[in-house]
Amino acid sequence: MTATENQMTGAEIVLQALKDNGVEHIFGYPGGAVLPIYDEIFQQEEIQHILVRHEQGAGHAAEGYARSTGKVGVLLVTSGPGATNAVTPLQDALMDSIPLVCISGQVPTTLIGSDAFQECDTVGITRPCTKHNWLVKDVNDLARIIHEAFRIAQSGRPGPVVVDIPKDVQFAKGTYVPPEKHKIQTSYQPKTEGNPHAIAAAVELMANARRPILYTGGGVVNSGPEATRLLRELAALTGFPVTSTLMGLGCYPASGEAWLGMLGMHGTYEANMAMHDCDVMVCIGARFDDRITGRLDAFSPNSKKIHIDIDPSSVNKTVRVDVPVIGDITKVLAEMVSQWKGLVTTPDKARLAEWWQGIARWRARNSLAYTPSNDVIMPQYAIQRLYEASKGKDTYITTEVGQHQMWAAQYFGFEAPNRWMTSGGLGTMGYGFPAAIGVQIAHPDALVIDIAGDASIQMCIQEMSCAVQYNAPVKIFILNNQYMGMVRQWQQLLHGNRLSNSYTEAMPDFVKLAEAYGAVGLRCEKPEDLDGALAEMIAVKKPVIFDCRVANLANCFPMIPSGRAHNDMLLPDEATDEAVANAIDAKGRQLV
Incomplete structure (x- = not known):
């Protein structure tokens, strides 16, 4: 590229930088402050723009795209309300470590303030909900900033970034610098290599453990497929049981012998009991979230704790650990596996026999049992x-937030990573459907299903118009119980069964709603x-x-009360208190 050739308008620089960073799809919504960029989108064919119906939908679609591919998701929004509507998905991505680049338009520099x-x-509003953000005041800085945005979004602990571009900068002419020539910001250099001495200390603890557990999280998924392979190898070598957070589902197969199921508030009895009674806990890419730990002063009270994470700020933030290992999960696990294989005396798995016998007794409790019915689903x-x-299909699952989300985590077995997209940290109702569209755009031939609730799905239902426009055959599977199910469950069990505003009377006819959008509507009651109906x-x-x-009043168990x-x-068969027995609906009718 010659000196003359690399002179471009700011809008042209944006498109060229996106192409050079491997972007194939953008999710966005136009507005006055980004029209120069949209004009450039119109004049090229390498990047496909997906027109959503709300900027929140753009952000969640970009999240689903990123989570299912391992790439950076990109959204484009206009100034003012366009940017503020993107705040929810930005915070969602920050909490769940999803790499996003959000490009927002801004009023001309002469009008700012x-x-x-x-x-x-925009920069002030999004500072708390992004890894980093920029207001670009000079068109000659634009290419460098966009390249840096992609690097920051996907390196270290992934997360969202915002590049705010005033309209006059989009019109101005400046010099384009390709990614390989841009100067890397030296102040941001994530540590990826784990300290070998810390890893050796961790391996020593593990080798002497009698009641160990591998506690895995979304960091394993984010680190890539090699991290998943190494985790499975480590589990096989050590004979340790494996559990996972909501965000880590799929990093260890649900059919695996060592799998205990998800842990935490709605985790299995065996996973939670093993976490409580373990003597060595190996936390891999998780952050000791409150939904996992429960009561902090009673969390794994007699264990030595090892924490492997790429984000130093997550270590000792909530739970004090004995051996912190800062680094990329893939590199740390590779070294850990190597050191385990290099032990002078390989630990005998027989020492864990009593531990596995205890786990078998907890498993026999069958904590996911429920009472079947021939009358109601x-x-x-x-x-x-x-x-x-x-089963046997190229399936990706997204969810909204609530009971259906927990049931999906409990009963849908995930064998591989990047197949499960859900809002874990922020718990965003409305996430699942636009996320599913993002997944479907990335994997056009896959079966993409949004497991939804009748309340959550109405948060971003307008994105059905987007799905129809782009022929994205997303399936929305609504568990329709006429309630905000999780809210109702908490009200029933924790608030004296006072069902305040958790019942929805003006429920739409979802079949007709689908047909109104040009989609297909199905209903099943028996x-x-x-x-x-599922086959159809x-x-x-x-x-x-x-x-x-x-069933209207089914509750999600097991449950660790707050x-x-x-x-x-x-547990399910213990939930027979007076509040459950005397449950009534919003109109005072007996329901059980």
């Missing part, structure tokens, strides 16, 4: 049948009809809303 039309302090049964119907849903090559009518320890769980 004058309360101009559709002006807001139980939500747990619906997820089990959906899992069986999708257990015996479910398998046939999967066979349709168009977006589908499947209205699965499930403020309780892991060994103080509420």
